[in-house]
Amino acid sequence: MSILTEKAPSFVREIAPYRAGKPAAELVRELGLNPETVVKLASNENPLGLGEKAKVAIAQAALDLGRYPDANGFSLKRKLSERHGVAAEQITLGNGSNDILELAAKAFLKAGSNSVFSQYAFAVYPLATQGCGAQAKVVPALNYGHDLDAFLATIDENTRVVFVANPNNPTGTFLTEKQLLAFLEKAPSDVLIVLDEAYNEFLETDQQYDATQWITRFPNLLVSRSFSKAYGLAGLRVGYSVSSSEVADLMNRVRQPFNVNSIALAAAEAALDDAAFLKKTFELNREGRAVLTQGLQALGLEVLPSAGNFVLVKVGTADNAGALVFDALQRRGVIVRPVGNYGLPQWLRISVGLPAENARLLAEMPHALAVLDQA
Numbered sequence: 001m002s003i004l005t006e007k008a009p010s011f012v013r014e015i016a017p018y019r020a021g022k023p024a025a026e027l028v029r030e031l032g033l034n035p036e037t038v039v040k041l042a043s044n045e046n047p048l049g050l051g052e053k054a055k056v057a058i059a060q061a062a063l064d065l066g067r068y069p070d071a072n073g074f075s076l077k078r079k080l081s082e083r084h085g086v087a088a089e090q091i092t093l094g095n096g097s098n099d100i101l102e103l104a105a106k107a108f109l110k111a112g113s114n115s116v117f118s119q120y121a122f123a124v125y126p127l128a129t130q131g132c133g134a135q136a137k138v139v140p141a142l143n144y145g146h147d148l149d150a151f152l153a154t155i156d157e158n159t160r161v162v163f164v165a166n167p168n169n170p171t172g173t174f175l176t177e178k179q180l181l182a183f184l185e186k187a188p189s190d191v192l193i194v195l196d197e198a199y200n201e202f203l204e205t206d207q208q209y210d211a212t213q214w215i216t217r218f219p220n221l222l223v224s225r226s227f228s229k230a231y232g233l234a235g236l237r238v239g240y241s242v243s244s245s246e247v248a249d250l251m252n253r254v255r256q257p258f259n260v261n262s263i264a265l266a267a268a269e270a271a272l273d274d275a276a277f278l279k280k281t282f283e284l285n286r287e288g289r290a291v292l293t294q295g296l297q298a299l300g301l302e303v304l305p306s307a308g309n310f311v312l313v314k315v316g317t318a319d320n321a322g323a324l325v326f327d328a329l330q331r332r333g334v335i336v337r338p339v340g341n342y343g344l345p346q347w348l349r350i351s352v353g354l355p356a357e358n359a360r361l362l363a364e365m366p367h368a369l370a371v372l373d374q375a
C-alpha cells in the first residue's frame with residue numbers, strides 16, 4: 001500500500017469488491033469456446049432480452065443524447081405514481097435499484113450506526129453499509145431464508161436501516177404478505193425498512209401483494225423495484241423506490257443530480273407499458289424454473305424452492321463442490337454463478353433461461369458433476 005492509499009478510511013480499504021459474473025465474451029476468449037453455443041445463466045437477466053417497446057424508445061432517445069437527462073425524471077415518475085397510486089414525490093429513481101439501496105444507506109447510515117440483514121442475503125447490503133462506515137449486523141438464516149423474529153431481536157438503538165429481500169437473491173426464498181406485515185407491526189418506527197423487491201414480477205398469483213400500499217400505515221417502509229430483471233433492462237441501469245415523501249426527499253439530497261440517463265428513463269417508461277412482454281417473461285420463467293428444479297432434483301440434487309428467476313442448487317458436500325462444478329460447467333460452455341462469497345460454497349445459483357438453454361444446462365450437469373468423483 002502506498003503512503004497515499006493507506007490514508008483512505010479503513011472502512012473503505014476493508015470493503016470486499018462486488019464480484020460480478022464474467023461477460024460471456026470474456027469467457028469465450030479465455031477458454032477458446034464457441035461464442036455461438038455459450039449459454040449464460042449467471043446474472044438473473046431476462047433470457048428474452050428487452051421488449052420491443054423498450055427497443056423503440058431507446059432508438060428514439062438515442063437521437064437526443066446531446067442534452068442532459070431530465071434530472072427529476074418527471075415523466076417516468078408520473079407513470080410510476082399512476083401505476084402505484086402514490087404521489088410522484090414518493091418515488092426515487094436510481095441507477096439500477098442498486099443505487100436505491102446505496103441512497104437509502106447514505107441517507108441514514110454513518111459510523112456508529114448499523115444495518116440489519118440476513119445471512120445469505122443480497123451482496124450489496126454489506127457493501128452499502130460498509131461504504132458509509134457503518135456496521136453490518138447479520139442475522140442467521142432460517143432454512144436459508146429471512147428469520148424476521150431474529151431480525152427484531154437484533155435491531156438495537158443504533159440500527160437505522162433493515163434490508164429485507166423478497167424474494168431473496170441468491171436463495172430464492174420468499175416471505176408472505178402476512179409475515180411481512182407482522183414484522184412491520186413490530187419493527188421500531190424510527191428504523192428504515194428497505195424491502196428489496198427486485199424479483200417481485202416473478203411471484204405466483206397466490207404470492208402477490210402490493211407493499212407500496214402499506215406506506216401510509218408504515219411511513220418507515222421503503223419498497224425498492226428494478227427494471228433489470230423481469231423488464232429486461234439490466235444494461236441500462238434503472239430502478240426506483242416508493243417511500244414516504246420525507247424519505248424520498250432525503251434520498252434526493254444524496255443522489256447524483258443526473259443519476260438516471262436519458263435512454264434508461266425512456267426505456268423504463270416504455271417497458272412499463274409492455275404488459276404482453278412482462279406476461280411472456282413471467283410464463284417463460286414459471287415453466288423454466290419448474291423444468292430446472294425437477295431436472296436438477298432428478299439428478300439427486302437438493303434445490304431450494306425459488307420465487308425468483310433462478311434456482312439455488314447444492315451440487316456436492318465437499319467445501320469446494322460449487323467452485324469445481326462451476327468450473328467444469330464453464331469449460332463446457334455453460335456459465336452459472338458460484339456463491340462461495342455468500343457463504344454457500346457447496347451451491348450454485350442458476351438463472352432460468354430459454355427452454356433450449358435450460359435443457360443444455362441439464363444435459364451438461366451430469367458431466368460437470370463427474371469432476372467431484374475425480375477430486
Ligand SMILES: *Cc1c(COP(=O)(O)O)cnc(C)c1O
Nearest residue numbers: 096097098122169198226228239
Ligand atoms: C439484481 C438485484 C438487485 C439490483 O438490481 P439492479 O440491476 O441494480 O436494479 C437488487 N436486489 C436484488 C436482491 C437483486 O438480486
